[in-house]
Amino acid sequence: MGDSAPVTAEGSSPMLRQTSAHRHGAAIAVVVCLATATASTAGLAPMAHGERESPSSLYLVTLEGAGTAGGGAVDETASATHMLQTQDQLLEIVDAEDPIYRWTTALNGFAVELAAAQAARLAGDPRVALVEKNQIRPLAAVDGAASRTATASVPGTRERGGGVVIGFVDTGIDPDSRAFSAVTPLGPVPSRFGGACGHAPDDPDWDTGDCDTKVVAAQHYVAGFGEDRLRVNAVLSPADTDGHGTAVASVAAGTDDVAVEVGDHRLGRFSGVAPRARVAAYKACWSAPDPDDDGCATADLVAAIDRATADRVDVLNLSVGGPARIDTVELALLGAAEAGIVVTAATGNQGDDDYAAHPSPWVVTVGASTGAQRVGAVEAQGGPTLRGAMAATGPAGPAPLVL
Structure with a gap:
């Protein structure tokens, strides 16, 4: 659309x-x-x-x-x-x-x-x-996977986010991710927060018990996108099958000092910016059979924002693109801001557009992407050179290549 x-x-x-x-x-x-x-x-x-x-x-x-x-x-x-x-x-x-x-x-x-x-x-x-x-709005994401590992080097980082609930309107959440492991007891959920872990009868793998003192709420909204437009492996629950929502939540509120490993590769220690903050996930972004049709329906976005506002989150994050005007989504974000919620949103990654999304004065609009992505090349003898992201930190080979 x-x-x-x-x-x-x-x-x-x-x-x-x-x-x-x-x-x-x-x-x-x-x-x-x-x-x-x-x-x-x-x-x-x-x-x-x-x-x-x-x-x-x-x-x-x-x-x-x-x-x-x-x-x-x-x-x-x-x-x-x-x-x-x-x-x-x-x-x-x-x-x-x-x-x-x-x-x-x-x-x-x-x-x-x-x-x-x-x-x-x-x-x-x-x-x-x-x-x-x-309308269907695109997720804000960079091309290629920027490194999601970080080391908490600022004094006092481990205590950041205490007593704060951050709401994420995104692709859902993986509550089993090590990024949300409760290594240090967080104590009871703030009494003012009214969110809950939603039921998902169409997803047998989702359990309301998946929420805990770290992931304190999870809901999903799909009526605007349409169940008939979903990819075959999509799940009708707050579970994240895309990874975007889990990544965004982990960067903001991931547990402190978590080891990151991919296969046999150790990629360092990870910490979110506010590791003691709680996570409330509102899934409003979905995958379609054609990736070009992926995105977030504005009706679902507004429903998620409305629920997050009613739940009384402290911070609300929206990593979704938008137009350079006041639309229904912006008016919903205004309502959240009027409730005392700090609202943050992505400025958008549509490089061909000549505007920034979410220009409203009640939104903290963020437009930056940094990462330590490693780029390497595979050189085939007598064949092409293939360039792309790699996990290795140095040269390897020569060695047989099996495709």
Whole structure:
């Protein structure tokens, strides 16, 4: 799916919300809205059957105003109930199907199958801030495998991250990785954190017991990407079959002083930047039969961000590309930031693009790649010279080569 312009009311654009510090009247407004809530549809009559078109597409619909994370409401449950009532009214206007996702925490919105006429109708409603099609975003990764080994050489590194929960919206997690072994007891999970290890009935190898005091939560979201688009070996669980999510989480929060070995090669000792931090994984990025179709559906990304915000992570990382504009994902990240979460995101690795992804001021946008990747060559006598990454630290051979 290519990047497409958002559908908005004519002459309008996505509005940036004020932070919660400037919304002291929001709680009163919510109470008043709840007291006067009716089936009002802002004067718009329901769509006639003939106005509906096919085929339909998955759209992300964001309503005006903040989610419960940034709205400053006294009663978050009552506020969320009002949001759902308004969502129901809008869905009824266009006679839409049931949404695949509803969001009330990081933002107020939903993802639903709509025909073009239905989407345009919603975009014209004054209660709607943004309507845009679901899109597939690429993971941010460098070509080739940069070295993932590091040595903790800074004094005090072993104690970094204590009491912090880092959320990763990515390809999932391998909880059995040695990078997450609890060598030093971490103590109880912070009481403010509300995440959990999700069930995955379609993956017999996944067990909610895979979570522990290091990997404290794991969920997966695939409805936006589509189960019918998955690679044959994909697993419907938080388990990471790609490796990207596990690598990112290990760099940030991997256990201190772990030996790294590949076969008979010892590659040194490994430590994450904050080895005492906890890991919460939200799998929203998937592999397709054609690697060019791999990626993360924006509907799944927003669902993951909404859940991470509700779980009260301290830091949220998104190593996923994006456009140079404010879209639904950026609005969800705004809601996370309004909840007091430090949000970090990759600037993108699409070398042919002339922009940086995630330009929002509420996101710490990171754009750097370093590594000690070793490059070598295999020279065949009377044949070609093959160059690529290697594990050896010095020359080897001559020796027979078996292909």
